Amino acid sequence: MTRYIIRRLIVSIPVLFAIVLFTFAVVHALPGGPFSTVGEKAMPEHIRLIMERRYGLDQPLYIQFWNYLKMLASGDLGPMMRMPSQTVNDIVYQTWPVSIQLGSLAVILAFAIGIPAGILAALKRNTWIDYTATFTAVLGVSINNIVLGPLLILIFGVWLKVLPIAFWGAEPPWILGFLPKPTWNFWTHAVLPVVTLGTAMSASIARLTRASLLEVMMSDYIRTARAKGLKERAVIIRHALKNSLIPVATILGPLLAGVLTGTFVVEQIFALNGMGRQFLMSIEQREYFLLSSLTLIYSIMLVLGNLMVDIMYAWLDPRIRFD
Amino acid sequence: MSRNKWIILILVLVLGVVVLSACSQSTPEVVEKVVEKTVVVTQVVEKEVEKTVVVTEVVEKEVVVTPTPQPEPVTLRFYSTTDIPTLDPQIAEDVVSINMIENLFVHLTNYDLETAEIIPETATSWDISDDGLTYTFHLRTDIPWVKHNPVTGETVQEVDADGNPRFVTANDFVYGIKRACDPNLGSYYSSIIAPLIVGCEDVLNAEDPENIPQELIDAIGVEAPDDATLVIKLNFPASYFLSMTPMWTMAAVPEWAIDEYGDKWIEAGNIVTNGRFVLNEWVHGVRRTLLRNPLMPEDMYGTGNVEKIVVSVVPDVSTGYALWLNNEVETSGIPDAELQAHLEKYPDETVQVPDLAVFYFGFRETKPPFDDPRVRRAFSAAFDREKFVTEVRQGQGLPMKHFAPPGIFGAPPIDEVGVGFDPEFAKQQLAEAGYPNCEGFPTVTLLGYSGQATLNWIEFAQQQWQEHLGCSPDVIQIEQQSFKELLAATSAKTPDEEAPHMWTLGWGPDYPDENNWVGDVLWCENPGNRMKRECTEADDLIVQAREETDPAKRVEMYRQIEELFFGPEGEMPMAPLYLRIAYVAQHSWLTAPRALFGGEQFYNWSIDQAAQMAAMGK
Amino acid sequence: MAALLEVKGLTTQFFTQDGVVHAVNGISYQLNEGETIAIVGESGSGKSVGDMSLLRLIPEPPGKIIAGEVWFQDRDLLQISDDEIRQIRGKHIAMIFQDPMTSLNPVLTIGHQIMEPLQLHLGMDKNQARKRAVELLEMVGIPGAATRLDAYPHQFSGGMRQRVMIAMGLACNPQVLIADEPTTALDVTIQAQIVELVKSLKEQIGMAIIWITHDLGVVAGLAERVLVMYAGQIVEEAEVHELYKEPHHPYTIGLLRSVPRLDMGKSKRLIPIEGLPPDLIDLPPGCPFAPRCEYRTEKCLEENPPTESISPTRRVACWNWETVIADIKEKGGIYA
Ligand SMILES: Nc1ncnc2c1ncn2[C@@H]1O[C@H](COP(=O)(O)OP(=O)(O)OP(=O)(O)O)[C@@H](O)[C@H]1O
Ligand code: SF4
Numbered sequence A: 001m002t003r004y005i006i007r008r009l010i011v012s013i014p015v016l017f018a019i020v021l022f023t024f025a026v027v028h029a030l031p032g033g034p035f036s037t038v039g040e041k042a043m044p045e046h047i048r049l050i051m052e053r054r055y056g057l058d059q060p061l062y063i064q065f066w067n068y069l070k071m072l073a074s075g076d077l078g079p080m081m082r083m084p085s086q087t088v089n090d091i092v093y094q095t096w097p098v099s100i101q102l103g104s105l106a107v108i109l110a111f112a113i114g115i116p117a118g119i120l121a122a123l124k125r126n127t128w129i130d131y132t133a134t135f136t137a138v139l140g141v142s143i144n145n146i147v148l149g150p151l152l153i154l155i156f157g158v159w160l161k162v163l164p165i166a167f168w169g170a171e172p173p174w175i176l177g178f179l180p181k182p183t184w185n186f187w188t189h190a191v192l193p194v195v196t197l198g199t200a201m202s203a204s205i206a207r208l209t210r211a212s213l214l215e216v217m218m219s220d221y222i223r224t225a226r227a228k229g230l231k232e233r234a235v236i237i238r239h240a241l242k243n244s245l246i247p248v249a250t251i252l253g254p255l256l257a258g259v260l261t262g263t264f265v266v267e268q269i270f271a272l273n274g275m276g277r278q279f280l281m282s283i284e285q286r287e288y289f290l291l292s293s294l295t296l297i298y299s300i301m302l303v304l305g306n307l308m309v310d311i312m313y314a315w316l317d318p319r320i321r322f323d
Numbered sequence B: 001m002s003r004n005k006w007i008i009l010i011l012v013l014v015l016g017v018v019v020l021s022a023c024s025q026s027t028p029e030v031v032e033k034v035v036e037k038t039v040v041v042t043q044v045v046e047k048e049v050e051k052t053v054v055v056t057e058v059v060e061k062e063v064v065v066t067p068t069p070q071p072e073p074v075t076l077r078f079y080s081t082t083d084i085p086t087l088d089p090q091i092a093e094d095v096v097s098i099n100m101i102e103n104l105f106v107h108l109t110n111y112d113l114e115t116a117e118i119i120p121e122t123a124t125s126w127d128i129s130d131d132g133l134t135y136t137f138h139l140r141t142d143i144p145w146v147k148h149n150p151v152t153g154e155t156v157q158e159v160d161a162d163g164n165p166r167f168v169t170a171n172d173f174v175y176g177i178k179r180a181c182d183p184n185l186g187s188y189y190s191s192i193i194a195p196l197i198v199g200c201e202d203v204l205n206a207e208d209p210e211n212i213p214q215e216l217i218d219a220i221g222v223e224a225p226d227d228a229t230l231v232i233k234l235n236f237p238a239s240y241f242l243s244m245t246p247m248w249t250m251a252a253v254p255e256w257a258i259d260e261y262g263d264k265w266i267e268a269g270n271i272v273t274n275g276r277f278v279l280n281e282w283v284h285g286v287r288r289t290l291l292r293n294p295l296m297p298e299d300m301y302g303t304g305n306v307e308k309i310v311v312s313v314v315p316d317v318s319t320g321y322a323l324w325l326n327n328e329v330e331t332s333g334i335p336d337a338e339l340q341a342h343l344e345k346y347p348d349e350t351v352q353v354p355d356l357a358v359f360y361f362g363f364r365e366t367k368p369p370f371d372d373p374r375v376r377r378a379f380s381a382a383f384d385r386e387k388f389v390t391e392v393r394q395g396q397g398l399p400m401k402h403f404a405p406p407g408i409f410g411a412p413p414i415d416e417v418g419v420g421f422d423p424e425f426a427k428q429q430l431a432e433a434g435y436p437n438c439e440g441f442p443t444v445t446l447l448g449y450s451g452q453a454t455l456n457w458i459e460f461a462q463q464q465w466q467e468h469l470g471c472s473p474d475v476i477q478i479e480q481q482s483f484k485e486l487l488a489a490t491s492a493k494t495p496d497e498e499a500p501h502m503w504t505l506g507w508g509p510d511y512p513d514e515n516n517w518v519g520d521v522l523w524c525e526n527p528g529n530r531m532k533r534e535c536t537e538a539d540d541l542i543v544q545a546r547e548e549t550d551p552a553k554r555v556e557m558y559r560q561i562e563e564l565f566f567g568p569e570g571e572m573p574m575a576p577l578y579l580r581i582a583y584v585a586q587h588s589w590l591t592a593p594r595a596l597f598g599g600e601q602f603y604n605w606s607i608d609q610a611a612q613m614a615a616m617g618k
Numbered sequence C: 001m002a003a004l005l006e007v008k009g010l011t012t013q014f015f016t017q018d019g020v021v022h023a024v025n026g027i028s029y030q031l032n033e034g035e036t037i038a039i040v041g042e043s044g045s046g047k048s049v050g051d052m053s054l055l056r057l058i059p060e061p062p063g064k065i066i067a068g069e070v071w072f073q074d075r076d077l078l079q080i081s082d083d084e085i086r087q088i089r090g091k092h093i094a095m096i097f098q099d100p101m102t103s104l105n106p107v108l109t110i111g112h113q114i115m116e117p118l119q120l121h122l123g124m125d126k127n128q129a130r131k132r133a134v135e136l137l138e139m140v141g142i143p144g145a146a147t148r149l150d151a152y153p154h155q156f157s158g159g160m161r162q163r164v165m166i167a168m169g170l171a172c173n174p175q176v177l178i179a180d181e182p183t184t185a186l187d188v189t190i191q192a193q194i195v196e197l198v199k200s201l202k203e204q205i206g207m208a209i210i211w212i213t214h215d216l217g218v219v220a221g222l223a224e225r226v227l228v229m230y231a232g233q234i235v236e237e238a239e240v241h242e243l244y245k246e247p248h249h250p251y252t253i254g255l256l257r258s259v260p261r262l263d264m265g266k267s268k269r270l271i272p273i274e275g276l277p278p279d280l281i282d283l284p285p286g287c288p289f290a291p292r293c294e295y296r297t298e299k300c301l302e303e304n305p306p307t308e309s310i311s312p313t314r315r316v317a318c319w320n321w322e323t324v325i326a327d328i329k330e331k332g333g334i335y336a
């Protein structure tokens, strides 16, 4: 397994390289540059040239890319061209933890609700519990972040006034570089964004868990387990659960990608200072370094996420061995 | 059995949640609070110079029993849709930055909120030499340079190397203005002031920007004969120079702090300021907090009562408006989709804010058929501006017939110059150009910037040209691009084949003078001459008006220029359409006189705190 | 001999969307201590449902045991509580199933699965259970037992897995072992090995066995008594040698004809039973075998024959069994 992980990581380096190269080329190909406009006006030519020279934008693209790679190698993600008191490293430090906190909490919520709900629905099949869970899940899967977020804001923020409608409850400096201080303020602010992001996920996990557990409960080895005289709870927990989670693990990959894109939307709705917002801003403002670095970070997170899914998959199913 | 257990478990959970939420609401007696105490201490420093230190102590997490003994500072809350790009006065070029800088730094002069006239700020008075080339400003010298410590809450006056307290002097302005001429700052506004100040353009356009000769810098026409006197020399008698002096670009900045911290000098904790407020907190991308500067001379505070300003960053106006509805901000823009509902529901909490931006269709004068002025006149006159403002803009604007709007020095009265909308004239012009009823008119392109609002605008134009000129919508190919793309596509350097025939753009003033309109946008020698105008009589007049010292004569000249551009015989390089006036949501407890130029003067804003607190349910 | 297990009138049905599946229709039989009986019948005749009903392992819903009694140790297994039946399962009555490929849990180690009943029923701790599991694996002939405890089922071949299943079934020294077609999924040589294994284990342990199969060929060397099932009913019961020598029920004859025999000459072909078993949702009123029966008479179509005891060791459910015997005698054997 360790060898597999190392190999996967090594293999992903050229992929990451290609992604960054591609992004780099595409953003530079967009018309206009970071210094072509000032608000709604055009930047004087002379000043634009000076600024472009300062950041090496006058160089051929391959040299710019090479310089960028050298910068990356030294741990420098690049300058913020239109916000000179900040660097890309600063921006990443400010925003990456927010996205990660949001995403992880949503994933945790999705599992914490999705799996028990799926199990409950499967075990209480065709009872009101099952119907309620299934109905909620169908609703949850079909409702979009863009609809759910404002809806929750309206209900819990505007009408009931029990939860804040915007902003994240934690800010730099972070604990250990990325963890929030777990204050009351943090949790109250986290509820709505996390629920918004986690609902669809938890609903699809619940549905899949239910279907898969139902199928597993029909399988021969469950009969074997029962024939041994095991209690139903032991049958479910020890024999059925792990098996029923295998199909759930297969959707984790796409799910993770969904979380990443979901954070874009949720950060926008709840005015969170996450990477998604910076990403959109960097395209608009042609902050080349920021955009390339964020793309790189997103790609690394996807690679690591998928690796984690593989590891989990192997852990769940001994028949799978990555060597 | 097992079902019962489940039900009990769920009941317990639900109960728990209810109890918890009840707890969190029903404990108003004991609150965790951050209390600020203002303590004035007079300290004697080594050099036996008296130094005033005001400590805004932040006593963290003190448990206070209600009713709160300390009053909350009067707090103004609003939002911006980006983080502050910079707090450096010489670099700032956007509203968000400029709004902060206006309140963190004093400027040479100020705009009067009502009349937009130039009124004293650091300069208490000024003399202009008879030839109009030398401006002498007499400065007050009691404004301290201060530094605010966000951790301790202390605001301390800066001292120099000898331990003397630092006050704002003419030399700080000399440094700031010379700095504004430095091309390496990359500031747009450098190019606005550079043509006027002696030697500034030489530095700005220096051949090797990385090694600008000291002689060039020394030659910039800014001097400080003494701490209280600032002398600025101009290249030509630009009478509008005074209208530029309230600009952030010419503000005094602390050389020693910039030298110490470099690019990071503007961060909270580093920044040295001299304005009515100090920067208490700058959580990048999230929020910044300003506190009233306790060391500011009493008479400079302004008419407002705001003691604390909290500006949050939100992604868009929709979120901001939601915060407004929730009483979490005092004022907000209104999303287009909500505008009608808002006007109906909150007529008393709506204000109209003009920003003096005028929007227009630009015409490529070198690209047929728009090389014919009659075609341009026809397209301009066939657009019903009144109807457009009412129907498409939902009333947010004023129709424009010429370029410069009221409030700009030299702008003709709004309805006196220019053809504006005249369908008969339009038809006739198009027929004279050889396209009666648009027959034989070639397909032309109209480029707008992206977004639904612009689409509504250009589709309305298509209808208008069909209705009043007979040009089928197929003849006008519309396209939308991002702002940067649009600027690139319409640049004078883009060859005619690739450039659109027409495009949408707007212009907002940098300083309140006609020269900033016809002179900086339409003048044929502008590097950014998107219309690719040839020089004409109007351009001679533009140069003359720029140097004319008699205000009355200038007004007359600008009237002539506008007439030459937009009158019945006019060249019509663009079709001015409307002056933007935005509806803004504003809670009734806020009194907020808006600034037409420069940053918002929050020190002149007031809040009825009792009403504000009541609305927040406190 | 005292009956160890007595089944009376067991009836199990499945309530499906298409209708009620009459899978088991009032079967009765008994199993004596240390005895091996075989239940044979075509696929779908209700053998598995019948045996799983004994331990109430029918998936419910859709299945339901409608009627009957299962007496074991003076208790009716169909009436005792859930906890009590769990005490019986795996401890007193163990089962091994048809498909060893799917009957073992793929995500748990072999060791874990064998140790489970030991810890559960015999109160062994982990170490004890582990030791015993090794012994069990050795007993069922798995080489290198100690090292294979931590292996997963997919690392075993089919025959080895069935050995594991047997080890698991025998873990608690049950009085009854129900083997539901334990060899069907295996190839012929492995089948023989498993049969031999069970035989020798029986000699060592002395449990009673219910051996379920649709292959009469396997039965001969293994069981003492045979029950023939058709459409959820027991149509014939006899001692093994009696059944082979003189089958009474036309269905049994059909079954025997379709079994390949070593003593059968090349010239003799296998004769499959023509037609299909009846639809269990829509059982005809008469004898369920009637549509396929060459001895069918009017009565057969009208009334279902009861399972009659015709001697202390024999039962048969056929209106015309006497005619059948006579006919076979006349022809000189069932293959004629
Ligand atoms: N879960 C179920 N739902 C509906 N019908 C079922 C179910 N399980 C079994 N049956 C039906 O019960 C009948 C008897 O099945 P059973 O498995 O007992 O047959 P069998 O004799 O064991 O056959 P085989 O030799 O194939 O194992 C069959 O018709 C089958 O379709
Ligand atoms: S009862 Fe009739 S149909 Fe049924 S087996 Fe006997 S002879 Fe055949």
Ligand SMILES: [Mg+2]
Binding pocket: C047, C048, C049, C098, C180, C181
């Ligand atoms: Mg079966």
